[in-house]
Amino acid sequence: MKLITRDTDYAIRALCFIAKCEKEIVPVSELNRNLRIPGPFLRKILQILNKKRLLRSYKGKGGGFMLALAPNKIFLADLIEIFQGSLKLNECIFKKRICPDRKTCKLKKRIDNIQKQVISELKDITLASLLDEVRTYRAKGA
């Protein structure tokens, strides 16, 4: 069982690369050259990040993507939310039916508890904290 799926992982790598890149605006082609991520898949991911306002995109020649937020304002918890939906360690739903024991189930209570802890850990993790060293970031508002 994975806490982060591949989309999320790829997204993080791409964001890190963009954050550290000399250029402010980075085209997918550049990412393709540097990261080992399937091209079209990566593109899809970046488009999603754009829609979700973590990236800003520029079309046309010379275009590409740039960070819309400073790396210390980008949280892993948000990326997980975007690509995997809100983190739930146990939904207690079978075949679209809610488990009838949900109110009293002790197991559920325990898992809910663990979940809270995980989420609070996740909220501490920013993109900035994942960069090896903060090199050439120049976005406004950093």
Place this chain on the structure above:
Amino acid sequence: MKLITRDTDYAIRALCFIAKCEKEIVPVSELNRNLRIPGPFLRKILQILNKKRLLRSYKGKGGGFMLALAPNKIFLADLIEIFQGSLKLNECIFKKRICPDRKTCKLKKRIDNIQKQVISELKDITLASLLDEVRTYRAKGA
């Protein structure tokens, strides 16, 4: 994303039922009558628990399953291990290839850390702690 899959959940419910049951040896047919779990699936699960020595099974008329351990010796962590393999929140393997960044990746370090916490939480959860009230358990060694 789920911390426990359905097998594990079913296993817990079944074990709870057996633990609380008047009879020491409980046939699957009895569980079927009381739990909303697909019959053949539950059987498979119990057979696995038997192989893994959490249950003891008795064949033939009057047979069934009984707990092989006291409920306070049955750990959720073990059930997860049995049905889902060893808990890894991020395996860092893509297409059977290990991610080349594994040594240095800060993300991995963070997730490994969370994983440790989750595992330690899980080790605290016993079957006994999931029973509403310990009623009629009479297994040896309790």
Place this chain on the structure above:
DNA sequence: CAAAATGATACTAATCTGGTATCATTATAA
């Protein structure tokens, strides 16, 4: 021997994850 139980195992169905393919749109620069 019949009935009631588990043992073993192979198969199928549904869902989720990871990834492609295609065509449309936009912006720049020669």
Place this chain on the structure above:
DNA sequence: TTATAATGATACCAGATTAGTATCATTTTG
């Protein structure tokens, strides 16, 4: 003003995992 280099939108496909069935063999007891 047109070729080119970029993203936008969307539909599709493939593999893996999870969930569940089906079948037949074996054992035990009355």
